[in-house]
Amino acid sequence: MIAYKFLAAGGIGPFSGFRWPRGEWVEAGGVEECRRGVHACRARDLPYWLGQELWEAELDGEIVEHERKLAASRGRLVRRRDEWAPPLADAFVGDLLRRTRGALGTIPGVSGYVADIERFRAGRRVGLAAFAAARAAEHYGGAPAYERERARQAAWLTEHLRLDDA
Amino acid sequence: MATSTEHAVIEALRAGDEDAFRALVAELGPSMLRLARHYVSSAAVAEEVVQEAWLGVLRGLDRFEGRSSLRTWIFTILTNTAKTRGVREGRTLPFSSLAAQEGTGPAVEPDRFLPDDSRFPGHWAVRPERWEGAERLLARETLDVIERAIARLPAAQAIVLTMRDVEGFDSAEVCNALDLTETNQRVLLHRARSAVRRALEEYMR
Amino acid sequence: MRLDRELPCVEVVELVTAYLEQRLSPLDTERFEEHLAFCDGCSTYLEQMRATVAATGAVADETLPPELEDKLLEVFRDWKRR
Numbered sequence: 001m002i003a004y005k006f007l008a009a010g011g012i013g014p015f016s017g018f019r020w021p022r023g024e025w026v027e028a029g030g031v032e033e034c035r036r037g038v039h040a041c042r043a044r045d046l047p048y049w050l051g052q053e054l055w056e057a058e059l060d061g062e063i064v065e066h067e068r069k070l071a072a073s074r075g076r077l078v079r080r081r082d083e084w085a086p087p088l089a090d091a092f093v094g095d096l097l098r099r100t101r102g103a104l105g106t107i108p109g110v111s112g113y114v115a116d117i118e119r120f121r122a123g124r125r126v127g128l129a130a131f132a133a134a135r136a137a138e139h140y141g142g143a144p145a146y147e148r149e150r151a152r153q154a155a156w157l158t159e160h161l162r163l164d165d166a
Numbered sequence: 167m168a169t170s171t172e173h174a175v176i177e178a179l180r181a182g183d184e185d186a187f188r189a190l191v192a193e194l195g196p197s198m199l200r201l202a203r204h205y206v207s208s209a210a211v212a213e214e215v216v217q218e219a220w221l222g223v224l225r226g227l228d229r230f231e232g233r234s235s236l237r238t239w240i241f242t243i244l245t246n247t248a249k250t251r252g253v254r255e256g257r258t259l260p261f262s263s264l265a266a267q268e269g270t271g272p273a274v275e276p277d278r279f280l281p282d283d284s285r286f287p288g289h290w291a292v293r294p295e296r297w298e299g300a301e302r303l304l305a306r307e308t309l310d311v312i313e314r315a316i317a318r319l320p321a322a323q324a325i326v327l328t329m330r331d332v333e334g335f336d337s338a339e340v341c342n343a344l345d346l347t348e349t350n351q352r353v354l355l356h357r358a359r360s361a362v363r364r365a366l367e368e369y370m371r
Numbered sequence: 372m373r374l375d376r377e378l379p380c381v382e383v384v385e386l387v388t389a390y391l392e393q394r395l396s397p398l399d400t401e402r403f404e405e406h407l408a409f410c411d412g413c414s415t416y417l418e419q420m421r422a423t424v425a426a427t428g429a430v431a432d433e434t435l436p437p438e439l440e441d442k443l444l445e446v447f448r449d450w451k452r453r
Contacts, residue, residue: 006408014414015404049408068405112285127409135286138374182451184444191443196432199439213439220443224450272385274416279381288379290412294419303426312427331427337392348394356388363423 001059003040003070004163005077006051014051025060025076037064037071043163045069047134047153050127054084054161083161086124093121095156096133096149104140113139168232168239175236180227191220194237197333198244204324205248207255215251219244234342238335242343245325261322261346261354273360297370308369315365319358326351327358378402383413387420 007013011020020026028038040057041049048068061073097117104111113136120129130153138146157163168176178186198219202212222243230239252259280291302308316324316332325344329335335343341351378386378399383406389395390403407414435443 015407048405051408066401068401116285125409125411128411131409132286139285143375184447187447188444191435191440195435195440195443199435200432213436213442216439217442217446221446221450224447272381273387274381274384276381279379286379288381289410290380293412294415296415297419297422300422303422304429308426309430312423312430316427316430327427331424332430334428352388352392352394355392356385359388359420359423359427360384362427363419366423366426367419 001063002078003042003057003059003072003075004046004081005040005055005057005075006046006049007053007055009052011053011055011077020055020077022077025074027074028072037073038075040070040072040075042070043158044151044154046157047130047150050089050130054081055079056081081161088160089124089126090121091160092153092156093117093126093129096130096153097121099149099152100133100136104136107140168230168234168236172236173232176227176230179224194240198241200332201241201244201325201328202248204321204328205245205252205257205259207257211251211255212248215248216244218251219247222247234339238339238343241329241333241335241339245343257321259322259325261344261350273356274364294367295370297366302370303366308366311365311369312362315362316358319361323354323358323361326354327362330355331359376402376405378406380406380410380413380416383407383410384416387417390417391420391424 005020007020011022012018013020026038028036038057038059040059045068056078057075058078059070059072059075063070063072097114100117101114104113113132117129117132117136120126120132133153134146134149137149141148175186175190179190195216198216199212202215202219203209206212206215219240223240226243230236234242249259278290278292280286280289282288297303316327319327326340326346329340329343330337337348337351340346341348344351346354383403386395386399386403390400393400395403407417
């Protein structure tokens with residue numbers, strides 16, 4: 001199946017430092033307990049893993065669905081999604097900033113998050129901006145609001161990156 | 167598991183091969199001395215411990231079964247010898263979890279994090295800075311910073327850190343040699359590494 | 372993330388060793404990595420920890436003091452003669 005992976009600059013795994021080959025299958029052995037296994041995102045998971053490079057990945061073998069990711073016994077990078085680059089990432093943050101400002105901008109106790117997101121945007125800290133927007137939503141509307149904000153983030157990415165599933 | 171090379175070394179020692187002994191001493195001796203030093207009151211006593219340990223190794227050659235590596239076996243003799251000597255000197259080493267909690271604080275100073283009433287409680291108030299230049303970390307001066315940080319550690323932490331990160335023993339080997347649970351060992355390792363990282367952060371500023 | 376799933380940075384720095392040892396529970400491993408995905412402070416901290424471990428491994432092994440080497444040779448020769 002096709003899924004997505006965010007990697008650090010140079011096609012490197014952000015936690016393992018593993019240098020991903022292009023096109024070649026990478027075996028991860030079993031997928032026991034999330035320790036091993038090739039990790040990848042469904043479209044709805046993307047907001048949690050925002051990184052520098054976005055890749056389309058093909059997964060095979062045993063595929064386990066976790067709350068915020070997939071784990072597969074083998075996977076390979078198919079192609080890089082070059083559209084995910086600083087300008088688009090900034091547009092993404094602009095969108096969640098507008099949404100947060102609109103929903104919560106004047107509410108004391110929550111409006112400070114708007115200034116935070118503006119700062120994170122200026123620092124190009126995209127993942128942190130997305131987290132802050134979800135945190136702000138949760139602060140005002142509880143866990144359901146958090147999930148709704150994350151779903152909006154995923155929807156924006158799905159639409160603007162023209163991803164297949166949602 | 168002992169390799170065939172290690173069994174060959176054992177055979178050579180049993181046959182009285184002095185060159186084999188010299189080579190093994192050159193390879194392991196400095197590390198053994200470094201480790202022994204954490205158990206006892208002086209460098210001179212540490213040297214005595216190392217002598218005693220090697221005698222224990224030679225006397226125990228016939229008993230070596232090869233279930234662990236030769237190095238692990240030798241270091242187990244070393245740590246047992248050092249511990250006994252330390253006890254004779256009135257030094258008991260607090261390896262227990264309870265004792266390990268004492269005398270050391272959190273991994274990072276609490277004021278580095280945002281307070282509970284902030285929008286991001288517990289998040290970095292002042293982020294750590296990336297250490298640029300990997301070569302700098304391997305420079306003599308930096309290694310001295312690490313050595314000094316290790317010397318300042320409580321002995322139990324220093325011993326675990328030395329065995330794991332200086333000497334490269336794995337978790338199971340250290341737990342076996344020191345008779346620690348995996349959790350015990352990990353707590354000591356965590357505190358030790360955190361302290362060394364703090365010292366390096368201070369230095370790299 | 373949702374507050375019930377969050378690991379704030381102050382907790383993350385206490386879990387780093389367990390993470391590197393692969394001794395965190397599967398759930399905590401996920402929470403740890405989810406946090407690192409957006410928190411560059413903690414990513415940097417993990418990097419520093421890895422660098423610390425690597426540098427500690429480079430701490431030089433001195434040679435033995437010559438008198439100790441001599442004494443050890445004596446120990447060997449005495450033992451040989453037993």
